[in-house]
Each structure stands twice: as C-alpha cells, then as structure tokens.
Amino acid sequence: MTTIEYDSLYIGGQWANPASTDRIQVTEAATERPAGSVPEAGERDIDAAVDAARRAFDEPGGWSTWEPARRGEVLERFAAALESRGGETARRVSVQNGMPLWLAQNFEAGFPALLLRYYTGLVADGQREVRAGMLGKKALVLREPIGVVAAIVPWNVPQAITFLKLAPALAAGNTVVLKPAPETVLDAFLMAEAAIEAGLPPGVLNVVPAGREAGAYLVAHPGVDKVSFTGSTAAGRAIAETCGRLLRPVTLELGGKSAAVVLDDADLGSSLESFFAATLLNNGQICWLGTRVLAPRARYGEIVETVTALASSLTIGNPLDPETKVGPLVSQRQRERVESYIAKGRAEGGRVTTGGGRPAGLDRGWFLEPTIFADVDPKATIAQEEIFGPVLAVIPYTDEDEAVAIANDSDFGLGGSVWTSDPARGAAFAGRVRSGTVGVNGYVNDPFVPFGGIKASGLGRELGPEGLAPFQALKSIYLDEANDPA
Numbered sequence: 001m002t003t004i005e006y007d008s009l010y011i012g013g014q015w016a017n018p019a020s021t022d023r024i025q026v027t028e029a030a031t032e033r034p035a036g037s038v039p040e041a042g043e044r045d046i047d048a049a050v051d052a053a054r055r056a057f058d059e060p061g062g063w064s065t066w067e068p069a070r071r072g073e074v075l076e077r078f079a080a081a082l083e084s085r086g087g088e089t090a091r092r093v094s095v096q097n098g099m100p101l102w103l104a105q106n107f108e109a110g111f112p113a114l115l116l117r118y119y120t121g122l123v124a125d126g127q128r129e130v131r132a133g134m135l136g137k138k139a140l141v142l143r144e145p146i147g148v149v150a151a152i153v154p155w156n157v158p159q160a161i162t163f164l165k166l167a168p169a170l171a172a173g174n175t176v177v178l179k180p181a182p183e184t185v186l187d188a189f190l191m192a193e194a195a196i197e198a199g200l201p202p203g204v205l206n207v208v209p210a211g212r213e214a215g216a217y218l219v220a221h222p223g224v225d226k227v228s229f230t231g232s233t234a235a236g237r238a239i240a241e242t243c244g245r246l247l248r249p250v251t252l253e254l255g256g257k258s259a260a261v262v263l264d265d266a267d268l269g270s271s272l273e274s275f276f277a278a279t280l281l282n283n284g285q286i287c288w289l290g291t292r293v294l295a296p297r298a299r300y301g302e303i304v305e306t307v308t309a310l311a312s313s314l315t316i317g318n319p320l321d322p323e324t325k326v327g328p329l330v331s332q333r334q335r336e337r338v339e340s341y342i343a344k345g346r347a348e349g350g351r352v353t354t355g356g357g358r359p360a361g362l363d364r365g366w367f368l369e370p371t372i373f374a375d376v377d378p379k380a381t382i383a384q385e386e387i388f389g390p391v392l393a394v395i396p397y398t399d400e401d402e403a404v405a406i407a408n409d410s411d412f413g414l415g416g417s418v419w420t421s422d423p424a425r426g427a428a429f430a431g432r433v434r435s436g437t438v439g440v441n442g443y444v445n446d447p448f449v450p451f452g453g454i455k456a457s458g459l460g461r462e463l464g465p466e467g468l469a470p471f472q473a474l475k476s477i478y479l480d481e482a483n484d485p486a
C-alpha cells in the first residue's frame with residue numbers, strides 16, 4: 001500500500017526544509033488506513049512563511065504592483081496546472097475527508113480554476129476610477145491590494161474553500177499564507193505543486209499545514225494585514241477577538257443551522273435530488289445545509305415519510321465508488337460528536353424514523369447512517385446546534401408566519417431553502433428568512449453571487465464582486481485639477 005509523503009514545506013516559492021520535526025499523519029476516512037503524512041509547520045515555519053509573503057508584497061516592482069493582466073497570466077497558468085491535477089485533487093480530498101468522488105470532481109477539481117479565472121477577469125479593469133467631487137475637483141479612487149493575507153480553512157470542502165480566498169486575494173495583488181486543516185493537507189500540497197509549475201513568484205503563496213494553536217499564532221502575527229477564515233463559530237469568535245484587539249480586518253465564514261422550509265403546495269417527490277443536495281450533501285458536512293426541515297402540520301406525516309424514504313434509500317459506502325451517495329465522516333472524533341447529538345436528540349424526545357446508528361457491514365471507516373428525527377421541538381438541542389453530519393430534524397409548523405418564526409429562531413443565519421410549486425411565493429417567503437442566502441426549490445452557490453452569513457454564521461461575504469472587496473483597500477487621491485489625469 002502506498003501512502004503520499006512530503007518532506008518539505010512550500011514557502012518562498014520553493015520546497016523548504018521545515019524548522020519543526022513534527023509531522024501530520026492523515027488517515028483515510030473510509031478505511032482508517034494511513035493516507036500519507038506531511039511536515040507540521042511550527043512557529044518558526046510560520047515566521048518564515050509570513051516573512052516570505054511580506055517581502056513578496058513589499059518588494060518594489062513586485063507582485064502587488066503588477067498590472068492585473070500580468071498577474072492574470074500567472075494565475076491562468078496556475079488554473080491550468082490545477083486543472084491538469086483535477087482528478088488527483090478530487091481523489092485525495094475524497095480519501096481524506098470522505099466526500100463522494102463525484103462531488104469532489106465537481107467542487108474540488110472544478111472550482112479552483114473557475115474561481116481563479118473569474119477573479120482575474122474581475123480585476124482586469126475597474127481598479128481605478130476618476131470621480132467628479134462635489135466641490136469642483138476630481139479624485140482618483142483606487143482599489144489596492146490590502147497586504148499579506150492569512151487564509152485559514154477547514155477540512156470539509158478544502159480546495160473550493162481555499163480558492164474562495166486565494167482567487168480574489170491573488171488576483172487583487174495580495175500575497176498569502178494558507179493554513180489548511182490537519183485532516184486535509186495532501187490536497188494542499190498538490191496545489192503547491194501546481195503553484196510551482198505555474199511559476200508563482202517566490203513568497204506570493206505559502207502553505208503552512210498545522211493545527212489550531214499554529215492558526216492562532218498566524219492570526220496574531222505582526223506581519224499579517226488581513227485574515228480570512230472559514231470554520232467553526234467557536235474558532236471564529238476567538239479569531240475575531242484577536243483581530244478586534246489588533247484592528248486587523250477579518251472575514252469569517254462560520255457555522256450554520258439552516259432551515260429547509262417545505263410549503264403546503266410543495267411537490268417534494270419531484271425534487272428529491274435537489275432536496276438531497278440542499279440537506280444531506282457531502283455526508284452532512286457543509287455549513288449551509290438545511291438541517292432543520294420545516295413541514296406544514298396538514299401534510300406532516302407525508303413529508304416525514306418522503307424525507308425518511310429519501311434518507312434510507314441513499315447508498316452508503318466507499319467515497320471512491322461512483323455509486324456512493326453518502327461516504328464516511330471525516331474522523332472518529334467527528335463521528336463521536338455526531339453520535340452524541342443523536343443520543344441527545346433521542347433523550348429530548350425526538351423520534352428516529354430512519355438511521356440513528358452505524359451501517360451494517362461497514363466495520364472500518366467512520367460511517368454513519370443518514371438519520372431523520374421527526375417530532376422535533378424547535379428549541380431542542382438538535383434543532384439549535386450545528387451537528388455537521390447526516391442528521392435532519394423535521395419540525396412541524398401550522399402556518400407561514402409560524403414557519404418564518406421557527407426558521408428565524410436560530411443563532412445562525414447562513415443558508416436555507418424553500419420548497420413550493422409557486423416560485424414567486426417561494427421568493428417572497430425567502431425574503432422573510434433572516435439568513436445570508438436562501439434557495440428556492442434548490443440550493444446552489446453561484447460564483448457570481450455573494451455568499452456568507454449573518455449572526456453567528458459570520459462576518460463579510462465571499463464570491464461575487466463582494467468577495468473581492470475584502471482583499472482590497474480603498475485609496476482616494478484628491479487631485480489638484482479639474483480634468484482627468486492622463
């Protein structure tokens with residue numbers, strides 16, 4: 001059995017010897033066998049990475065001063081190098097975190113290059129605006145890169161989330177220190193190989209695989225100008241505190257407990273594939289999934305039956321198998337966490353209609369059956385806290401006003417969906433849901449459209465032009481002339 005082993009860290013544009021002798025061991029989620037290992041970055045490695053990024057950013061005539069088109073040429077080579085590794089990227093992600101391969105091919109192999117091209121195109125023009133002022137003169141309004149970016153990402157959709165940050169940050173002329181999660185580092189090293197092949201200038205991108213303490217060290221590092229974080233709400237709060245103290249700009253994409261609201265005219269049976277994608281995709285390990293299903297009392301039994309039948313029909317198995325709909329959870333720790341929520345759901349009076357345990361015949365790997373709870377009180381723990389596994393709580397409501405009230409009775413506000421045979425009614429309902437994003441009869445993040453949360457789901461937006469703005473600093477130059485500068 002071959003494992004994937006790396007001995008160096010991608011720092012300063014090359015494979016560098018790590019200062020730390022510690023290593024991160026990665027385990028296959030479906031087999032519990034070793035998948036590979038990489039050096040674990042320590043504080044001295046993070047210092048070296050930030051220094052390299054700092055130098056690359058500050059260097060006169062360097063990356064941050066290049067015309068967008070010149071950076072675009074390098075990023076196009078990066079996109080092509082990533083595409084040529086797309087199959088292997090998808091495979092590595094799938095092996096590490098249990099994401100079904102068909103999904104990894106879509107999210108993890110496809111999104112990085114697409115996002116690089118999108119943001120390269122966005123910054124190609126529009127970075128300088130001459131604006132007529134109110135007082136008779138003109139001003140030059142510039143969108144400049146903000147500096148050295150610390151990008152910290154989770155394990156659940158590691159490559160796509162990485163490029164929600166890298167693509168706008170690099171296209172805008174920033175330099176980046178990326179800290180992947182320890183569960184998913186092998187894909188990050190493959191990405192570093194692509195960066196080397198593409199000829200990213202030294203220090204423009206650096207990768208420091210490590211755990212949360214090293215992440216906190218990076219966030220507070222004096223050489224960092226901006227933090228972009230995706231992960232749990234608890235970690236987000238700690239990072240926000242540090243950034244508040246330092247007055248360091250920060251973007252936070254955090255947890256969710258979104259509502260999938262089935263209206264009384266919905267034909268759920270004809271949208272099962274979309275409903276699955278909006279509620280149980282990636283083994284339940286996506287922040288925006290609608291894990292509270294709200295069903296009208298008049299049709300409650302029938303909707304519980306439909307959702308139960310859907311969950312029990314899903315093929316559970318090795319994520320590399322194209323037939324697999326539900327793979328294992330990322331780790332033993334994560335499965336235990338989800339199982340403790342299932343126990344709590346039972347203890348608080350929820351009725352399990354399917355699942356609730358480990359699937360028969362899959363003794364190795366961190367598998368868990370898709371689990372549906374019916375008769376869940378909206379205040380129950382499993383209706384309020386993020387579980388991050390394939391567990392849905394079906395909650396009854398009487399009328400639309402009550403559905404809105406239950407949907408909004410949450411600390412979070414990230415995703416959500418409405419299911420109806422009347423799209424206009426769906427859009428009107430979506431408008432009443434307090435959340436950063438809501439889908440009508442489906443939920444798909446579109447790269448052109450801002451994504452992010454309110455309340456405990458985060459601060460700021462990614463994707464769309466809005467996802468570029470946090471990586472730019474505005475500068476206004478009040479011109480000493482009434483005409484446009486040459």
Ligand code: NAD
Nearest residue numbers: 153154180181211212215216231232235238253254255287
């Ligand atoms: P996590 O917060 O434990 O870890 C995420 C990343 O942050 C990892 O790289 C980790 O090493 C690092 N980290 C943890 N604590 C840190 C700290 N104090 N300072 C700096 N870095 C720190 O989350 P996880 O368990 O890996 O991921 C699951 C969570 O991420 C879920 O809560 C999920 O909702 C959330 N998530 C949110 C989004 C989104 O866009 N809103 C997307 C994916 C995942």
